[in-house]
Amino acid sequence: MILQNQIWLLTLTGIGLVSLVFIWIIVQAGKPADSAQVQKTAHTIRRWWFLALVLLGVGVAYATLKPFPIADQNASSPAGQIVDVVGRQWSWTLSQNQIKAGVPVQFNVTSLDVNHGFAIYGPNDLIVTQTQAMPGFTNRLHYTFTQPGKYRVMCLEYCGVAHHGMVTEFEVVGGQP
Amino acid sequence: MNASQSAGALHPANEALTRNERIVFNLYTISALLVFVLMMLLGLTMRMAQSNWAGVLPNVFYQIMTAHGAGMVGTIGLATSAVMWFFLRKYVKLSLSIFLANYVLFMLGAVALLAAVFIGGYAGAWTFLYPLPQHPMGLWSGNAAALFMLGYLLIGVGFLLFYLDVMRAIIRMYSNLGRALGLQWLFSGDIDKSHPKTVVASTMVAITNSIGILAGAIVLVMCLINIYFPSVALNALLVKNLTYLFGHMFINASIYMGVIAVYELLPRYSGRPYPISRPFLWSWAASLVMVLIVYPHHLMMDYVMPHWMLVMGQIISYCAGLPVFTVTVFGALANIYRSGMRWNMPSRLLVLSMFGWAAGIVPAIIDGTISVNKLMHNTQWVPGHFHFYLLLGVLPMVLALMFHVIGQNAPSRSSDKLSFPLYILGGLIFVFSFLAAGHISTPRRYAVHLPQWLLYDQFGSIGAILLIVAMLVFALHIVVGLLRSPGNGDSAHATG
Ligand SMILES: [Cu+2]
Numbered sequence: 001m002i003l004q005n006q007i008w009l010l011t012l013t014g015i016g017l018v019s020l021v022f023i024w025i026i027v028q029a030g031k032p033a034d035s036a037q038v039q040k041t042a043h044t045i046r047r048w049w050f051l052a053l054v055l056l057g058v059g060v061a062y063a064t065l066k067p068f069p070i071a072d073q074n075a076s077s078p079a080g081q082i083v084d085v086v087g088r089q090w091s092w093t094l095s096q097n098q099i100k101a102g103v104p105v106q107f108n109v110t111s112l113d114v115n116h117g118f119a120i121y122g123p124n125d126l127i128v129t130q131t132q133a134m135p136g137f138t139n140r141l142h143y144t145f146t147q148p149g150k151y152r153v154m155c156l157e158y159c160g161v162a163h164h165g166m167v168t169e170f171e172v173v174g175g176q177p
Numbered sequence: 178m179n180a181s182q183s184a185g186a187l188h189p190a191n192e193a194l195t196r197n198e199r200i201v202f203n204l205y206t207i208s209a210l211l212v213f214v215l216m217m218l219l220g221l222t223m224r225m226a227q228s229n230w231a232g233v234l235p236n237v238f239y240q241i242m243t244a245h246g247a248g249m250v251g252t253i254g255l256a257t258s259a260v261m262w263f264f265l266r267k268y269v270k271l272s273l274s275i276f277l278a279n280y281v282l283f284m285l286g287a288v289a290l291l292a293a294v295f296i297g298g299y300a301g302a303w304t305f306l307y308p309l310p311q312h313p314m315g316l317w318s319g320n321a322a323a324l325f326m327l328g329y330l331l332i333g334v335g336f337l338l339f340y341l342d343v344m345r346a347i348i349r350m351y352s353n354l355g356r357a358l359g360l361q362w363l364f365s366g367d368i369d370k371s372h373p374k375t376v377v378a379s380t381m382v383a384i385t386n387s388i389g390i391l392a393g394a395i396v397l398v399m400c401l402i403n404i405y406f407p408s409v410a411l412n413a414l415l416v417k418n419l420t421y422l423f424g425h426m427f428i429n430a431s432i433y434m435g436v437i438a439v440y441e442l443l444p445r446y447s448g449r450p451y452p453i454s455r456p457f458l459w460s461w462a463a464s465l466v467m468v469l470i471v472y473p474h475h476l477m478m479d480y481v482m483p484h485w486m487l488v489m490g491q492i493i494s495y496c497a498g499l500p501v502f503t504v505t506v507f508g509a510l511a512n513i514y515r516s517g518m519r520w521n522m523p524s525r526l527l528v529l530s531m532f533g534w535a536a537g538i539v540p541a542i543i544d545g546t547i548s549v550n551k552l553m554h555n556t557q558w559v560p561g562h563f564h565f566y567l568l569l570g571v572l573p574m575v576l577a578l579m580f581h582v583i584g585q586n587a588p589s590r591s592s593d594k595l596s597f598p599l600y601i602l603g604g605l606i607f608v609f610s611f612l613a614a615g616h617i618s619t620p621r622r623y624a625v626h627l628p629q630w631l632l633y634d635q636f637g638s639i640g641a642i643l644l645i646v647a648m649l650v651f652a653l654h655i656v657v658g659l660l661r662s663p664g665n666g667d668s669a670h671a672t673g
Contacts, residue, residue: 003548003549003552004552004616004617004618005616007543007549007552007553007616008612008613008616010543011539011540011543011612014536014539014540014543015536015539015540018532018535018536018539019532019536021510022510022528022531022532022535025510025513025514026513026528028514028515029447029513029514029515029516029517029518030517030518030520031515031517032515032516032517033514033515033516035449035450035516038449038511038514038515038516039511042507042511042514046456046503046507046511049502049503049507050499050503053498053499053502053503054499057495057496057498057499060495060546061491061492061495064491064546064547064548064549065488065491065547068484068488069547069548069551070477070480070484070487070547071480073480073481073484089312089314113308113312114306114308114309114312115306115309115413115417117478117554117555119555119620121618125617125618125627125629126552126617126618127551127552127556127618128552129551129552130478130551130552130554130555131478131479131480132478132479132480134413134414134417134479134481135308135413136412136413136414137413137414137479137481138481139478139479139480139481140480141480154620155620156554156555156556156620156621157306157555158239158302158306158309158622159309160239160300160301160309160312160313160314160316161235161236161239161300161314161316162235163239163622163623163624164235164620164623164624164625164626165625
């Protein structure tokens with residue numbers, strides 16, 4: 001399943017669980033019970049609930065940070081292809097418009113004027129990866145395309161009146177169709 | 178009904194507003210409601226424009242977007258500072274003049290912001306992210322950008338005065354801020370059960386938001402200098418750090434000020450004690466530190482940031498959820514579970530606020546993961562989660578206090594029976610259409626949308642319309658109630 005759908009499912013599950021707990025508590029709220037007893041039970045539950053959240057957090061943090069999802073910005077690149085990307089109000093310049101699938105590519109992304117967002121949209125119109133384009137800095141974005149086709153670059157950092165029109169395209173060729 | 182639920186306990190004598198206090202409180206409340214409704218209408222205009230249901234030129238769209246952002250962030254801060262003031266003045270002696278000065282400076286600032294946007298054409302977004310305000314490509318002048326920043330400075334000075342007065346008053350009563358936070362009870366000792374939660378929360382907010390506002394003021398001054406002396410170039414990454422430290426802090430402070438209404442009012446409506454505890458003190462002490470260092474989660478896509486800061490952004494985002502889920506929301510739920518809760522507008526809004534905060538934080542925390550942020554950053558996922566906890570979390574906290582003050586403690590009127598569920602329904606449709614659109618990578622802050630995004634925009638518009646109708650009914654009730662109320666707050670029988 002694509003990552004966007006996993007995130008969506010996880011979010012809906014989380015919000016759903018929160019909702020169920022609230023509905024249950026609200027349904028129960030009208031029936032009075034001994035406060036001391038309720039508070040004692042609540043403290044016990046809270047201890048386990050806290051522990052569960054901590055364990056979940058540690059597990060998820062470890063799983064999502066190792067390997068680290070952002071390329072080392074100082075190491076010399078092992079990438080087979082290098083694409084220089086320059087953003088300006090309101091257009092993108094890419095040093096090449098054809099990228100080979102299956103070969104790691106490094107985008108060196110910067111801006112000539114204000115902050116822009118360099119987001120790559122796949123053939124299915126979903127974001128595959130992104131980084132910021134900032135004046136005075138170059139962000140190195142590593143990605144390996146697997147699927148050939150037309151990719152669209154859109155600006156994801158508000159940059160003025162034609163922000164929504166700051167679009168360009170490139171093609172990924174080769175690999176498995 | 179037991180004794181603790183009688184009108185006297187709902188409206189204790191030490192909470193009654195004097196004549197002057199009532200005037201200032203009404204100024205805050207009525208202005209905030211008015212601006213909320215206006216800003217919601219601006220929000221609706223944007224969603225309608227994106228839906229292709231309203232023709233709005235891009236330059237006007239981005240002006241509206243700038244006004245909506247600045248207006249909502251400022252006003253939620255103004256309204257929640259009124260919540261904090263309302264309860265804190267019971268425990269420490271606050272200066273009414275300074276509270277009034279904050280209001281006056283806010284209004285002056287608001288006029289400057291509106292003039293900069295709608296007369297000067299400034300459309301650099303509420304975040305005024307350097308160097309966009311200085312780089313308008315001819316759409317607005319340096320003076321318009323400067324006027325916008327001046328407006329922020331006025332508002333910031335007002336808040337800073339208020340927080341300084343809060344800290345002064347707290348120190349006078351508790352001898353220092355650490356004791357007000359209850360730090361002496363973190364590890365051992367018998368906690369003074371009468372120590373007010375309001376004092377703990379207010380101290381935390383006064384410290385952290387003063388730091389946040391100072392960071393904002395530094396950026397504003399740097400940018401103002403840059404506008405008139407462009408040769409003094411700024412480091413864009415440094416400015417971004419300071420800007421998000423300020424922005425994150427200011428909006429989070431509104432939650433921390435608003436939640437005071439839950440601490441104070443919930444036990445009165447549930448009739449069950451809601452005492453202070455060691456985990457409570459820990460959660461506020463931890464939040465004090467975390468809220469200041471969590472902001473790098475806004476910079477995860479700035480790969481040149483020191484990576485340890487981005488890791489910190491993710492880890493602290495996760496940790497910041499712990500106090501919410503295990504202390505405040507959990508505590509509130511334990512307080513109402515089998516309490517014999519009396520349902521009316523204030524109590525329903527309080528429970529809604531806890532739901533909105535807890536549920537809205539779920540997509541927020543998930544987006545605080547670097548690998549998720551790569552796909553969701555600056556999509557509509559982001560307005561999806563912050564509208565969730567602002568619209569269904571923080572605003573209900575504010576509304577709960579307002580309905581409480583006008584003394585609407587009787588079981589609901591028929592109009593509330595309609596408007597309350599309408600608010601929730603409209604709110605949920607509205608925020609879920611943002612989240613769903615973010616899930617399919619719809620960018621945020623786009624004046625023009627691609628065909629595949631329109632359906633989400635249209636659902637969002639419908640949700641916004643329902644919500645605004647409900648909000649209008651709320652606002653009307655509250656304004657009428659405030660103007661009719663004798664002002665001592667003890668008017669349960671007058672309107673009940
Ligand atoms: Cu751009």
